[in-house]
Amino acid sequence: MDYDPELGDNIEALETLAEMGYLDKDSPAFGIALKWLHDGEDELSTKQMAIFDKYVRPIIAKTCGVCGEGIELPGLPNVYISQRQLCSYHMYQFNKDD
Numbered sequence: 001m002d003y004d005p006e007l008g009d010n011i012e013a014l015e016t017l018a019e020m021g022y023l024d025k026d027s028p029a030f031g032i033a034l035k036w037l038h039d040g041e042d043e044l045s046t047k048q049m050a051i052f053d054k055y056v057r058p059i060i061a062k063t064c065g066v067c068g069e070g071i072e073l074p075g076l077p078n079v080y081i082s083q084r085q086l087c088s089y090h091m092y093q094f095n096k097d098d
Contacts, residue, residue: 009074010037014060016077022059029055066090 014033018025023033032048033056044052062071062079064087071079075088086094 007037013074013076017059017080020077020080022080023056027055032056033060064090 011034014023014030014037015025017023018030023030029051032044032052035048036044036052036056041049041052060073060076062076062085063069064071065085067087067090069087071085071087075091078091079085082091084091084094
């Protein structure tokens with residue numbers, strides 16, 4: 001199996017969000033989020049999808065407050081830390097002015 005750096009970054013971000021208290025690593029929701037990362041949304045059962053929609057999607061489905069683009073999963077820990085809902089481009093623009 002080939003190493004997928006994007007998958008690795010996404011898993012790391014999900015684990016960071018769990019460490020930050022946004023997801024419980026021991027919960028079914030965390031396991032379902034990992035399955036979603038590995039296999040995609042189409043592979044989730046109806047019950048898994050309901051859990052994903054209730055517990056995971058609200059945490060990971062964020063859009064940039066400036067451009068409206070979706071914020072990629074690896075950028076979400078910074079969004080929660082900074083309390084600025086910005087995509088990586090706009091986060092960079094905001095931080096470079098400091």
